[in-house]
Amino acid sequence: MHDVVIAGGGPVGLFLACELGLAGCSVLVLEREPQPHSPWRSFPLGMRGLSGGSVEAFYRRGLLSPLLAASGVAEPPGAEEPAPPRSVGHFAGLPLDPADVDLTRLPYRLPSPAADGMMTSLDAVETVLAERAGELGVEIRRGTAVEGVTQDGETVVVRAGEHDYPARWLVGCDGGRSTVRRLAGFAFTGTEPQFTGYLALATVRDPEQLRPGFTLTEAGMYLTMSEPGHFGVLDFDGGAYDRSRPLTREHLQTVLRRVSGTGVTLDDVRFASSFTDRAMQATTYRRGRVLLAGDAAHIHSPLGGQGLNLGIGDAVNLGWKLAATAGGHAPDGLLDTYTAERHPVGARVLDWSRAQVAVMRPDPHSRAIQAVVGDLLATRDGTTYVFERTSGTSIRYDLGSEQPLVGHNAPDFRLADGTRLGELMHDGRGVLFDFGPGERFRDAALHHGDRIRYVPGPARDDLGFGAVLVRPDGIVAWAGDRGSFEQAVNRWF
Known part of the structure; x- marks a missing residue:
């Protein structure tokens, strides 16, 4: 068994x-x-x-x-300072500039x-x-x-x-x-779909008719990728076509023409699939x-x-x-x-x-919302907000602590000898950093055997914490200026 x-x-x-x-x-x-x-x-x-x-x-x-x-x-490349993100992606097809991410809003970000x-x-x-x-x-x-x-x-x-x-x-x-x-x-449980989406790899006779990247139209949205003939389409039909009928070349061409507002022609379709936004x-x-x-x-x-x-x-x-x-x-x-x-x-x-x-959605109300959202996302706060959501930076589990680092993904703490947190977690154990003098938490950590790796010594940047307990999934379970270390370690280990 x-x-x-x-x-x-x-x-x-x-x-x-x-x-x-x-x-x-x-x-x-x-x-x-x-x-x-x-x-x-x-x-x-x-x-x-x-x-x-x-x-x-x-x-x-x-x-x-x-x-x-x-x-x-x-x-x-190695870095001594936290680098800005290379990409933020998009929200609802509205592209975002990674240069607009405000790194000061990410106080626990360390080079990694x-x-x-x-x-x-x-x-x-x-x-x-x-x-x-x-x-x-x-x-x-x-x-x-x-x-x-x-x-x-x-x-x-x-x-x-x-x-x-x-x-x-x-x-x-x-x-x-x-x-x-x-x-x-x-x-x-959840909500039913608003659209049928299509993803295809095809030969497009006249690809110049399609704009690169995301394009929102009065009939939906289409997306052309870097690979020639690789495209996606959203058709707001309530999800009616998803897996209900064969994805023929004729159908894909009809949908792409209607959504894109072009006369684009598909000569053949190598691969095609459909999906919806059922949530x-x-x-x-x-x-x-x-x-x-x-x-x-x-x-x-x-x-x-x-x-x-x-x-x-x-x-x-x-x-x-x-x-x-x-x-x-x-x-x-x-x-x-x-x-x-x-x-x-x-x-x-x-x-x-x-x-x-x-x-x-291709209707007047959604287009009005789109304009407002577009203005907000063009700001530094808006771009940073999207980055926090899509990168996972904003995730914080409620572990019952008022310490703001607890429940967050741990920064990649780096010891004085250059060893990083990420390198210490290869074996899947929790990690207890004891940055201060005296090895105050050694006995409590060793009490839990090999489930916790005890790491004493100063860090290149300890973010002001004397000690930090990191769970095996990289979440901070306790940080050493508030709350009981013994309670935290017994709760998780």
């Missing part, structure tokens, strides 16, 4: 598998697709943007360099190899994670679809094909149409011994590229908590904090998606 079975071998399932394997759990990943590679996972169709928070998650597990290499991205987001592909992410999972002893079975789920108070049994797979825990990372979610009886979320991320993460827990439109990043955040948050629970050393209620912390983050992203759709 495995400690954990994970349904779904995409980025979220594989990242979670790596977190569990790093902690010594026995893990089985069941993936319904027989092959790991496909055109939809490779560039350009599989192109995805990772936020700074997601890049940091790879960095903290020693996976950033392999990911950069797999993505064809150069290693970032992972201070910014990056472009990659699903194929690159999954290749890196699958290789690491294999190194950690994770078993991955492809071409195996989940068909049944039963659980009692001690175990959960997953039925796939002709086999039963018993485990202590099951995590559904099997996408927006999650079988695990349905079989385990999770409630899934739904599980009311809880845990039912008994079954948990959800990624799109299985929440779905929304891909506007702003938040889906993959939200799912990786789920995996980072859940992994160490589930590992501690499976290992028998979790404090009471630790696993319940997964839903408590991640559900509000998911709800905010769904509303972020809804807000963009409301701005983009």
Whole structure:
């Protein structure tokens, strides 16, 4: 019997598998697709943007360099000062200037190899994670679809094909149409779609008729990418066409012409898919011994590229908590904090998606809102606000502390010898920095064995904190000028 079975071998399932394997759990990943590679996972169709928070998650597990290499991205140069972001992206198709981000609004930002987001592909992410999972002893079975789920108070049994797979825990990372979610009886609620979206790779006879980048029109929105013939279209039809009829060349051409207001011609379509902005979320991320993460827990439109990043955040948050629970050393209620912390983050992203759709609708009211929002986003405060939301910088978990750093993602503290926090977290343990003299917290940290790495010594910039306790997911659990260290360490470790 495995400690954990994970349904779904995409980025979220594989990242979670790596977190569990790093902690010594026995893990089985069941993936319904027989092959790991496909055109939809490779560039350009599989192109995805990772936020700074997601890049940091790879960095903290020693996976950033392999990911950069797999993505064809150069290693970032070293920096002694926090660098401004290279990209902020857009809000509802309205582009933003990264030079307008006000770094003074980010008081806990320190120089880091992972201070910014990056472009990659699903194929690159999954290749890196699958290789690491294999190194950690994770078993991955492809071409195996989940068909049944039963659980009692001690175990959960997953039925796939002709086999039963018993485990202590099951995590559904099997996408927006999650079988695990349905079989385990999770409630899934939210709002219905406003549009059908299309993504295609085609031969365009007259590409000069289409403007580059995002273009909002009186009929919807279209987007042309850097790869010739790679485009997206939003048609505000209430989601009527999504997966209801074949995506023919004629239909795609008709929609693209109507939305773009051009006479553009498609000679052929190599690949095409549809999607909607349906925004739904599980009311809880845990039912008994079954948990959800990624799109299985929440779905929304891909506007702003938040889906993959939200799912990786789920995996980072859940992994160490589930590992501690499976290992028998979790404090009471630790696993319940997964839903408590991640559900509000998911709800905010769904509303972020809804807000963009409301701005983009092709009607007079939305166009009026669009003009007002455009003016606000053209300000330094507006651009900084969007960066804080899309990069994950604004996320703060309510850990019951008035200390403003507690609950935030930890800055990449750097010791006097040059060692960084991210380098100290490769083994998945928590970290206690004791910056002041006297090694005041050594005994309390050592009491928790190898679950906390005790790091004494001065830092190049300690931001005014004498000591900082960082959870295995990189969240600050305690900072040494307010509250009880003993309470914090016993709560999380």
